[in-house]
Amino acid sequence: MDAYRSMLLTAQPHSIVVLHACAHNPTGCDPTREQWAExxxxxxxRQLFPLFDAAYLGFNSGSVDEDAYAIRLFVNELEMEAAVAVSFAKNMGLYGERVGCTFLVTKTAEIAGNCESVMERLQRSEVSNPPAFGAKIASLILDDDKLTEMWYADLRTMCSRIRQMREALYRLLVENGAPGEWSHVVNQSGMFSFLGLPYDIVIKLRERYHIYMADNSRISLAGLNTSNVEYVAKAITESLQASEPATKGPAVTAML
Ligand SMILES: Cc1ncc(COP(=O)(O)O)c(C=O)c1O
Structure with a gap:
């Protein structure tokens, strides 16, 4: 937070600051409500412009509304202009369909009109016509109360399954005696966990155990299930136990 605050305090006025609305990728660490307020x-x-990147609404708490807390704080309470880029790739399971929505919240109708014409020009030059299939599915769901309620229920299911995997991975790492301290796995939230494993362990997991994660040891918890979580925890434990003392255990603090 200290580094973050000092960046905000020294940024040029009118800079655009990209904020992850919830379930930060890759760290799984979100600001608290007090930190959002600050x-x-x-x-x-400082007249900085917020651009919310909202790709995981519903994946923190199971509720889209609750996970939109920071957006509402900036727009409704602080009355700031903002851009919000919402993706339905993950929370509607439409990854390959390129579906999302961009909102610009402006102070006046005139500014909104100007923004719209700029957006239309950008769209024309960037993508011409965006893919429509996923957007039609998303609007079908959001235009129908019953389907929206079913989507909310699905989100709660996905969110609780991800949380169960987070807890299972943590429990198994501790039970197996994996070297290091693992509370960050359960303290983070959302779809990702930043394990904090050294690079050589990430490579060993990939080559010897066929467990694939980003080089910085970020995993998608959605890839874990009751059939593979034990294998993953055991592989992490064995790899760490077999490694040199200098590379043992998670190094999350240093990596963040
Ligand atoms: C924070 C964040 N924003 C946006 C995206 C991409 O969204 P889309 O697939 O809708 O482009 C991702 C990951 O895919 C992400 O992690």
Whole structure:
């Protein structure tokens, strides 16, 4: 938070700051409500423009509304102009369909009209016509109360399954005696876990155990299930136990 605050305090006025609305990728670490309040206050004072990247609404708490807390804080309470880029790739399971929605919240109707014409020009030059199939599915769901309620229920299911995997991985790492301290696995939230494994362990897991994760040891918890979580925890434990003392255990603090 200290580094984050000092970035905000020294950024040029009118800079655009990209904020992950919830379930931060890759760290799984979100600001607390108090920290959001501070971030918003500094950004408003320093005339910084918030661009919310909202790709995981519903994946933190199971509720889209709750996970939109920071967006509402900036827009409704702090009355700031903002851009919000919402993706339905993950929370509607439409990854390959390229579906999302961009909102621009402006102070006046005139600014909104100007933004719309700029967006239309950008769209024309960037993508011409966006893919429509996923967007039709998303609007079908959101235009129908019953389907929306079913989607909310699915989100709660996905969210609780991800949380169960987070807890299972943590429990198994501790039970197996994996070297290091693992509470960050359960303290993070959302779809990702930043394990904090050294690079050589990431490579060993990939080559010897066929467990694939980003080089910085970020995993998608959605890839874990009751049939493979034990294998993954055992492989991490064995790899760490067999490694040199200098590379043992998670190094999350240093990596963040
Ligand atoms: C924070 C964040 N924003 C956006 C995206 C991409 O969204 P889309 O697939 O809709 O482009 C991702 C990952 O895929 C992400 O992690």
């Amino acid at each position: 971030i918003g206050r500094i950004m408003k004072e």
